[in-house]
Amino acid sequence: MSFPIEAILFVFLLITAVVIARLRDLFAAAMLTGIFTLLSAGLFTLMDAVDVAFTEAAVGAGVSTVLMLGALSLSARTEKPQPIKILPLIVVIATGSMLVLSTLDMPHYGDPNAVIHKYLAPQYIEGAQAKFGLPNIVTVVLASYRGYDTLGETAVIFTAAVGVLLLLAGGFPSRKEDQE
């Protein structure tokens, strides 16, 4: 039974989130997001979502920490203390409690009779073995059954990179040298 391990990970996740929100030292906060990612990746692994855990670890701990540090070197190292504002606090608490309330309607974790497991999923699981003969169902679903979606996702990543380049390319060193 793995429930206690998941509970401990969730408690650590909560503590890390609160500490990140309260820290004034932005460098420490950026490092703590790496810990947050590690804990989430552990949780995903316990839920047998290895591919998601893999992505979380690679993107969250690897690339986004580097980008956070890059952003930090352009801004101040510590956050200025700000007074607690009442209206945003109320909005956050209201949204949070609505989200928690809505989870009560969700099917139980791992429930085989949940609606999402009744439609298409059995077809994919059988097809991945019979039609493709590949053990990793996630790859088969992503690349073939949902090939259009993945093409769209790749286009989104491409567009995002082009957008960032258009916004930030003015600071790129080789371009600067060309201009000088």
Add this chain to the structure above:
Amino acid sequence: MNLAHLRMRDKIILRVVARAFIPFILLFGLYVQFHGDYGPGGGFQAGVIFAAGFMLYGIIFGLESLLRVMPWSVVERGLALGLLIYGCVGVENMLMQGYFLDYSMLDEADPKHGLHLGILIVELGVGLTVTMAMLAIFYSFSGRRRK
């Protein structure tokens, strides 16, 4: 990132450890890329890991050294090429009287092999675009100087 200010390349431990680790990071990226059909992973994860290896090199040895290894023109072209590979696999299958992105016509004698081949090439395209997108964002972030 103000790399000159950090003076990372003067730190011998970082330099030696990074030099030892980078080949393994890249090798692991390739493993995740090509073993994605059988184990966890795939193009997206592989692309991020591959880019992280280059980013580590850039952080330790400076952006100028990274630009010599992975020039800007390669990043720019690779970014578009990955997406183009993905789309072309779909169109190629259409040219062989199949459906767009169905892959089974890629090998007329053995549809199963065609499906495997299609997934492999498509994942390669995803991996290429993701690697180059991450590097492009890293380049444009670290190229900026504090005003």
